[in-house]
Amino acid sequence: MAKPLVATGFFTGCFGCHMSFLDIDERIIDLVELIEFDKSPINDIKEFTRPVDIGIIEGGVSNEENVEFLREFRKHCKILIAIGSCAITGGVPSMRNTVPLKECLEEAYLNGPTIQNDGIIPNDPDIPTMLDKVYPCHEVVKIDYFLPGCPPSADTLWAALVALLQGKEVALPYELVKYD
Amino acid sequence: MSQDTVNIIIDGVEIQATAGQTILEAADAAGMYIPRLCHHPDLPPGGHCRVCTVKVNGRPASSCTFPVSEGLVIENDTDEINAQRRRIIEMLFVEGNHYCPSCEAGGNCELQALGYRLGMLAPTLPYLRVKRELDATHKDVYIDRDRCVLCGRCVRASSVVDKKDAFGFENRGIKKRLSVDAVHGLGETAVSAADKAAQVCPTGCLTVKRVGYATPVGRRKYDKTPIGAEIEKKTAKV
Numbered sequence: 001m002a003k004p005l006v007a008t009g010f011f012t013g014c015f016g017c018h019m020s021f022l023d024i025d026e027r028i029i030d031l032v033e034l035i036e037f038d039k040s041p042i043n044d045i046k047e048f049t050r051p052v053d054i055g056i057i058e059g060g061v062s063n064e065e066n067v068e069f070l071r072e073f074r075k076h077c078k079i080l081i082a083i084g085s086c087a088i089t090g091g092v093p094s095m096r097n098t099v100p101l102k103e104c105l106e107e108a109y110l111n112g113p114t115i116q117n118d119g120i121i122p123n124d125p126d127i128p129t130m131l132d133k134v135y136p137c138h139e140v141v142k143i144d145y146f147l148p149g150c151p152p153s154a155d156t157l158w159a160a161l162v163a164l165l166q167g168k169e170v171a172l173p174y175e176l177v178k179y180d
Numbered sequence: 181m182s183q184d185t186v187n188i189i190i191d192g193v194e195i196q197a198t199a200g201q202t203i204l205e206a207a208d209a210a211g212m213y214i215p216r217l218c219h220h221p222d223l224p225p226g227g228h229c230r231v232c233t234v235k236v237n238g239r240p241a242s243s244c245t246f247p248v249s250e251g252l253v254i255e256n257d258t259d260e261i262n263a264q265r266r267r268i269i270e271m272l273f274v275e276g277n278h279y280c281p282s283c284e285a286g287g288n289c290e291l292q293a294l295g296y297r298l299g300m301l302a303p304t305l306p307y308l309r310v311k312r313e314l315d316a317t318h319k320d321v322y323i324d325r326d327r328c329v330l331c332g333r334c335v336r337a338s339s340v341v342d343k344k345d346a347f348g349f350e351n352r353g354i355k356k357r358l359s360v361d362a363v364h365g366l367g368e369t370a371v372s373a374a375d376k377a378a379q380v381c382p383t384g385c386l387t388v389k390r391v392g393y394a395t396p397v398g399r400r401k402y403d404k405t406p407i408g409a410e411i412e413k414k415t416a417k418v
């Protein structure tokens with residue numbers, strides 16, 4: 001039987017959730033036996049070419065590219081999991097949500113204390129357009145499971161993934177669910 | 181059995197309470213935990229948050245304000261009531277701006293702890309994202325209104341214990357906010373870090389400065405032990 005396919009995606013976060021995933025230590029050897037990675041920054045596969053069993057998302061949604069890729073994940077993954085505060089609440093990047101986007105950009109590129117000479121707000125077609133706010137993933141597509149934490153611990157990610165691979169409901173012990 | 185004793189039933193368990201107690205106090209004494217947020221054992225009950233709602237003879241009531249009387253039949257730990265409690269906690273999360281990863285209260289916060297105990301993995305309601313004012317005008321205590329759950333503990337403590345009446349609420353409904361009795365902020369009030377008001381906030385809103393992050397992750401109050409376990413432990417030993 002073919003191994004279940006797992007894809008991971010990285011949006012508006014700090015990569016800490018992926019680092020936590022890699023923090024499963026020697027269990028990574030078991031992981032290679034259990035699953036095959038599809039699209040993921042871990043193996044640098046950039047495009048979906050087939051349906052995937054489990055998609056794991058780190059980071060919130062702050063620009064048009066995030067929206068597009070998150071929709072791609074939803075389309076290709078049977079089960080979609082949001083991991084970490086950024087994916088679940090917007091997290092630290094969403095601290096900008098109570099300030100209008102225009103003010104944020106002006107502060108960063110025109111008026112901030114580190115601006116030398118005249119600043120300019122970047123407007124290159126290659127840079128994805130920013131959204132008015134940073135959104136949690138579940139405000140953009142349907143999410144099937146949430147694993148909170150900043151980041152969720154390696155034990156949390158491992159326990160949830162193993163349960164899902166065995167076709168069980170994810171029931172985490174008390175100390176593995178944290179919002180920070 | 182003294183005349184003051186009244187018999188009540190909570191979740192099918194008969195317990196003896198004392199006349200004059202609230203349902204919540206009687207449950208605590210019997211080692212049965214009723215989730216609560218605005219209630220604090222050293223302060224008069226507020227009845228604001230409704231997290232402590234139970235069914236009394238089939239009708240919802242806040243257990244922190246409801247006095248015991250002979251023969252009350254109370255439902256507490258049921259799926260239906262806990263789902264409603266979880267919904268209240270979710271609403272508090274999306275109404276405020278709770279950045280738990282960077283908050284000093286993390287791990288010791290009663291709002292978080294209720295989320296954990298009631299099984300909230302993520303708030304499923306849309307976030308409000310309203311800008312709220314920070315008040316850092318006081319040299320030893322600050323207010324971060326992003327984290328205020330409007331529980332009124334500080335208001336009651338400042339009035340009843342500290343006798344300063346430094347805090348209150350202004351506006352109504354979704355615009356309701358914590359106010360201080362001064363034009364230019366907390367620094368102008370008589371509040372001090374030693375006040376009861378500065379010790380009772382269930383979240384990271386009213387916070388004493390320069391003491392945060394003292395306990396490492398893993399050893400904070402609710403890292404390994406659910407909120408309410410200290411009450412449930414009382415009977416486990418008997």
Ligand code: SF4
Pocket residue numbers: 012013014015016017058059083084085086087091092149150151152281
């Ligand atoms: S949740 Fe924390 S660790 Fe994960 S991406 Fe966000 S900031 Fe980084």
Ligand code: SF4
Pocket residue numbers: 179277278279280281283284285286287289290291292327383384385
């Ligand atoms: S007050 Fe509690 S729930 Fe709010 S951000 Fe701080 S730790 Fe999180």
Ligand code: SF4
Pocket residue numbers: 327328329330331332333334335358380381382383385386
């Ligand atoms: S500052 Fe704290 S104690 Fe006061 S109302 Fe807000 S949450 Fe409650």
Ligand code: FES
Pocket residue numbers: 215216217218219226227228229230231232233242243244245
């Ligand atoms: S604890 Fe009873 S209403 Fe808040």
